[in-house]
Amino acid sequence: MISKAVIEANNLAGNKGLDHLREILQNEAPHLLEERQKKERRVGLPELSNAEKGKVVLRFAPNPNGPLSFGHARGIVINGSYAKKFEGELILRFDDTDTSVKPPLLEAYQQIPKEAEWLLGFPPHRIVIASDRMEHYYEYAQKMLSDGFGYVCTCSAESFREFRVAKSECPCRIQEMSTNIDMWQKMLDGTFKPGDAVVRVKTGMELKNPALRDWPALRIQDTETNPHPREEIGSKYRVWPLLDFQSAVEDHLQGVTHIIRGKDLMDSTRKQTLLYQHFGWNYPETMYWGRVKVHEWGGFSTSQMRRDIEAGLFEGWDDPRLPTISALKGRGITSEALRQFWIELGVTQKDISVPLATLYSHNTKQIDDDAPRISFVRNPFKIEITGEHENSVTTSVHPNHDSMGIRTFDVSNNSIFIEKEDSDKPKLRLKEFADFDMDGNSAKFISKARSDKRPIVHWISESDCHKAKLIYPNNEEILTIDGVLENHEYESGTMVQVERIGYGILIDSSTIMFTHD
RNA sequence: GCUCGUAUAGUGUAGUGGCCCAUCAUAAAGGACUCUCAUUCCUUUGACCCGGGUUCAAAUCCCGGUACGAGCACCA
Numbered sequence: 001m002i003s004k005a006v007i008e009a010n011n012l013a014g015n016k017g018l019d020h021l022r023e024i025l026q027n028e029a030p031h032l033l034e035e036r037q038k039k040e041r042r043v044g045l046p047e048l049s050n051a052e053k054g055k056v057v058l059r060f061a062p063n064p065n066g067p068l069s070f071g072h073a074r075g076i077v078i079n080g081s082y083a084k085k086f087e088g089e090l091i092l093r094f095d096d097t098d099t100s101v102k103p104p105l106l107e108a109y110q111q112i113p114k115e116a117e118w119l120l121g122f123p124p125h126r127i128v129i130a131s132d133r134m135e136h137y138y139e140y141a142q143k144m145l146s147d148g149f150g151y152v153c154t155c156s157a158e159s160f161r162e163f164r165v166a167k168s169e170c171p172c173r174i175q176e177m178s179t180n181i182d183m184w185q186k187m188l189d190g191t192f193k194p195g196d197a198v199v200r201v202k203t204g205m206e207l208k209n210p211a212l213r214d215w216p217a218l219r220i221q222d223t224e225t226n227p228h229p230r231e232e233i234g235s236k237y238r239v240w241p242l243l244d245f246q247s248a249v250e251d252h253l254q255g256v257t258h259i260i261r262g263k264d265l266m267d268s269t270r271k272q273t274l275l276y277q278h279f280g281w282n283y284p285e286t287m288y289w290g291r292v293k294v295h296e297w298g299g300f301s302t303s304q305m306r307r308d309i310e311a312g313l314f315e316g317w318d319d320p321r322l323p324t325i326s327a328l329k330g331r332g333i334t335s336e337a338l339r340q341f342w343i344e345l346g347v348t349q350k351d352i353s354v355p356l357a358t359l360y361s362h363n364t365k366q367i368d369d370d371a372p373r374i375s376f377v378r379n380p381f382k383i384e385i386t387g388e389h390e391n392s393v394t395t396s397v398h399p400n401h402d403s404m405g406i407r408t409f410d411v412s413n414n415s416i417f418i419e420k421e422d423s424d425k426p427k428l429r430l431k432e433f434a435d436f437d438m439d440g441n442s443a444k445f446i447s448k449a450r451s452d453k454r455p456i457v458h459w460i461s462e463s464d465c466h467k468a469k470l471i472y473p474n475n476e477e478i479l480t481i482d483g484v485l486e487n488h489e490y491e492s493g494t495m496v497q498v499e500r501i502g503y504g505i506l507i508d509s510s511t512i513m514f515t516h517d
Numbered sequence: 518g519c520u521c522g523u524a525u526a527g528u529g530u531a532g533u534g535g536c537c538c539a540u541c542a543u544a545a546a547g548g549a550c551u552c553u554c555a556u557u558c559c560u561u562u563g564a565c566c567c568g569g570g571u572u573c574a575a576a577u578c579c580c581g582g583u584a585c586g587a588g589c590a591c592c593a
Contacts, residue, residue: 041530041531041540042530042531042532043531043541063592065593096593100592101590101593102592157590157591160591161589161590165518165519207520208519208520209519209588210518210520211520212520212588213589216590216591219591242590242592242593247593263522263523264586264587265593266521266522266587266588267520267521270588288522290523290586291587303592344529344530344541344542344543345530346530348523348530349522349523349586351523352529353528353529354528354529355527355528357543358528358529358542358543361543362543364555368555368556371555373555375553398556399551399553399556400556400557430552432552456552458553497553497555500553500554501553501554501555502554502555503555517555
């Protein structure tokens, strides 16, 4: 029936042309034609399901075991952008419940909120520190035990692994509720030592996904010999929640509506959903992104960076070779470029590998309009200029923006620098100045106007420059290129465009950190 | 091993059954403009993992395969 009609219509189109069909539609069903408008390409973030303006609560929960890195920026930018878009809230939460494997770094508690604000353009609406919220976690742990959907398990990790694989229940699972409460007290009071006992959630040992079977919720840490780095916490608690429990309870307490995180935490969602069912709560909407690698960096981890810094391989967290937020900021990457970069990548579950060129192109767009042009001569080669040339040369600070002013070079003493590499060109044009013919370390004036297509090179007059260096962070090492820099009065932190070289940021009046081409 | 997820140009990304001989960006190549190897602009090259199926119609739905990734921690 339909097929017949379609064939008929197709024949009609074939015989009399599409316009004929349009005419018929125009007469009989004009609304169908309106839908033929080409759909707009979606730009920016994908839709957020079940999101109501003003009622969206998102969170970003890093472990403060170091300052933020490039990868963290994704969590901040994506969650923060949704919070902004829906006029909701972004919670910055410190998941600092591990004191031995990934111990928190005290400085990070100060640094992360600042970096988050820089990235977002606004401060997070709430800051929550898990280690301040221990009483809440204890409360729900107890409820879990007294309501019978949690138990204290004294099996070793190894033997429980066997139960998990075999889909069989461990002996602790059938303990009386009162026994569990009793053992919970022994966890708290120190009768049990680290490794002796954990609290587990009863999710079911027969679950087909082994990751979900009676997962551990709280464990004991030796905070006597290994205290929590926050002084106010220190050795105060022995029993600590694991991520899945802490995060699940805290998300509920904070009223989180949407969780957007890496897809490596998909099983966390499933574990936590089972816990939510026990408590009778509704799990937030979730979205995931895949793994990101950067061509130039490969993988990187905060823990590894911390070890390398402590081993003296890097100067600190802001070492320009490191993929940290502070390093990128110090190298002249703008927060707007980082935001656009992450939003462009979107929230897909694909594992991707991106080149830094993508980030750099966003950054160029941000900085070029405001970056004053400046002349830096690498490996300076001094030449004497001869002939009837003018005594001073002026050029613009920015070729596209006259309003940024002019630069003036005094060439009355005939002494200028060009790059060593340019010195073997027999004929060259000193940019904005004049054509010269080279002869060893002197150059003869030919004409002010361009006389031919000789290469244009940048230069600096000796009287208007000072010794300077260009810092060029490479993958492994930091190259320093000596040279002379045009005199200027820009403040440290100014982004400049170094003529014929690329963009850079002024570290001080005679040091430029190379940003990118 | 068990479980889960993903697969569109070199790299990212749009696309949720007919607007798709597939979008946009970036990269590459060429060109215009320009007294920077900058910026801006134009052009070109270039992709639906494979095999079945459903349907009048599949990048889109289903099944199988392959590849890659993740979880199965008393880490986050």
